[in-house]
Amino acid sequence: MMERRLFILQRLSAMVLAPLVLVHLGLILYAVRDGLTAAEILGRTQGSLGWALFYGAFVLAAAVHAPLGLRNILREWTGVGLRLINLLSLVFGLLLAGLGLRAVVAVVA
Amino acid sequence: MTETLTVRIWRGKAEGRFESYEVPARANQTVLDVVTEVQRSLEPALAYRFACRVGVCGSCAMTVNGRPRWTCRTHVRRLGGEGTLTLEPLRNLPHIKDLVSDLTPFFEKWHKAGGRFAGTAGRQDPPQRVDPQSASRLAASAAIECINCAVCYSACDVVAWDQDYLGPAALNRAWTLVNDARHGAREETLDRAFAAGGCASCHSQGNCTRHCPVELSPSQSIAGLKRSTLFGPPKVGEPG
Ligand code: HEM
Numbered sequence: 001m002m003e004r005r006l007f008i009l010q011r012l013s014a015m016v017l018a019p020l021v022l023v024h025l026g027l028i029l030y031a032v033r034d035g036l037t038a039a040e041i042l043g044r045t046q047g048s049l050g051w052a053l054f055y056g057a058f059v060l061a062a063a064v065h066a067p068l069g070l071r072n073i074l075r076e077w078t079g080v081g082l083r084l085i086n087l088l089s090l091v092f093g094l095l096l097a098g099l100g101l102r103a104v105v106a107v108v109a
Numbered sequence: 110m111t112e113t114l115t116v117r118i119w120r121g122k123a124e125g126r127f128e129s130y131e132v133p134a135r136a137n138q139t140v141l142d143v144v145t146e147v148q149r150s151l152e153p154a155l156a157y158r159f160a161c162r163v164g165v166c167g168s169c170a171m172t173v174n175g176r177p178r179w180t181c182r183t184h185v186r187r188l189g190g191e192g193t194l195t196l197e198p199l200r201n202l203p204h205i206k207d208l209v210s211d212l213t214p215f216f217e218k219w220h221k222a223g224g225r226f227a228g229t230a231g232r233q234d235p236p237q238r239v240d241p242q243s244a245s246r247l248a249a250s251a252a253i254e255c256i257n258c259a260v261c262y263s264a265c266d267v268v269a270w271d272q273d274y275l276g277p278a279a280l281n282r283a284w285t286l287v288n289d290a291r292h293g294a295r296e297e298t299l300d301r302a303f304a305a306g307g308c309a310s311c312h313s314q315g316n317c318t319r320h321c322p323v324e325l326s327p328s329q330s331i332a333g334l335k336r337s338t339l340f341g342p343p344k345v346g347e348p349g
Pocket residue numbers: 014015017018019021062065066068069070072073309311312313
């Protein structure tokens with residue numbers, strides 16, 4: 001049952017990521033082409049609940065999706081025991097979530 | 110003068126060597142014909158396996174020029190090996206002797222994947238009705254004619270990497286049961302197909318489908334199982 005839940009989590013988080021990645025890429029193109037400065041970008045993101053939610057969701061989805069993918073790779077390609085792999089993936093997920101959310105706070109707070 | 114065919118055959122178990130034999134090249138010969146000719150006229154101790162010789166029993170599969178194939182219906186001429194043939198036992202399975210692999214792990218995984226049918230009706234009950242045109246029955250029918258040859262299992266790289274992976278044939282079997290209105294343990298089969306080493310390990314590259322001699326698509330069946338776990342199992346008609 002656990003494997004099935006993890007599979008569902010990984011695929012659902014991928015479905016969340018897909019549109020977010022596209023918007024994120026579009027946003028990068030827009031910011032670069034318009035030559036926005038860091039100050040201008042921060043001016044738009046600070047205090048914006050919309051961007052906070054957008055990047056918050058992005059970070060959380062990536063923090064679920066990527067560690068589960070990493071877990072699959074470690075299982076398939078290393079002889080490491082499943083318990084250690086679970087632990088490593090969990091730590092990686094928490095790290096991604098922590099660093100990511102800190103970055104979100106830095107641009108919207 | 111007769112043309113000859115050079116056949117390199119694996120002799121031994123995990124440890125062994127290739128030995129070369131020369132047999133006449135005939136206009137119409139299958140790989141199994143060639144092995145039989147070698148065994149009858151050159152190497153009586155050669156071990157190999159077959160039964161039906163017509164593509165039904167699934168017992169004659171070997172690695173032919175590096176690829177898993179059923180040998181009774183593989184014509185030498187169509188392989189284009191230019192007068193040579195290299196034969197080994199199926200990979201991803203323990204080797205017993207020469208061209209014979211041990212299929213025990215392959216069949217154990219059928220059970221592990223929830224492949225055992227659980228009837229819901231007894232012999233006193235009327236036969237259950239299944240609409241042959243229902244979506245679930247069509248899905249089951251598309252995957253049902255597996256001859257248990259283990260060609261797909263041998264073709265799958267994930268099986269080679271992960272000894273616990275259930276493999277394409279077992280999961281293909283599970284998919285037919287998940288679509289079978291008469292099967293009493295559809296949820297359980299889905300759970301088992303998703304336990305550690307199940308569907309989630311498949312990367313959908315389709316080497317199984319590419320090699321299946323009866324043109325089933327285990328990769329599509331596995332995709333069906335994955336869809337079922339995300340969006341719910343297929344609707345099967347009420348057994349009536
Ligand atoms: C556009 C958004 C994304 C989609 C649609 C997506 C989809 C998928 C899918 C379907 C798999 C399973 C592949 C398989 O089992 O063969 C996968 C695996 C994986 N993904 Fe993503 N992904 C996305 C973004 C990301 C991001 C942003 C990361 C990293 C931060 C990531 C990291 C991984 C890793 C490490 C794997 C494991 C590779 C494997 O199992 O073969 N993905 N992804």
